Amino acid sequence: MRAAYLEGQSIAALARDHGVSRGAIGTAVADLLPEHVTADDPVPVPEVPLTLDMPGKVADFLRATDLDDAERAALDHGQAVRSGTGYTLRVTAVLALHRQLLDRCQSLDGAGAIPAQRKARREFENRVSACAH
Structure with missing residues (x-):
């Protein structure tokens, strides 16, 4: 499933193929998502004028x-x-x-x-x- 996601298959398509919810797939591939940030990697917040x-x-x-x-x-x-x-x-x-x-x-x-x-x-x-x- 993770390999299929990395190859470009959508979360919705994976959910249909495996008969589970999109949330379950999202949880399984969460660390592969581009917006995923762990608590160990603090991102500095830019100061806004x-x-x-x-x-x-x-x-x-x-x-x-x-x-x-x-x-x-x-x-x-x-x-x-x-x-x-x-x-x-x-x-x-x-x-x-x-x-x-x-x-x-x-x-x-x-x-x-x-x-x-x-x-x-x-x-x-x-x-x-x-x-x-």
């Missing part, structure tokens, strides 16, 4: 800091969206990069930060955290 709105106060702070090339590129490619008196920067990047940017602005939680900056950082943290779950 996410678009998150970063408050302008956070973006301005980050632009004034020393960023690596990927972080700088993410901010440079972000789209500014005007809202009221300020703006929001729509940044598309993988979740890990959003977390890096969030880590870079941790000093906005300190005593020397302006309350509006602290609130903006918390808003961005909430958006990043919501995507992590």
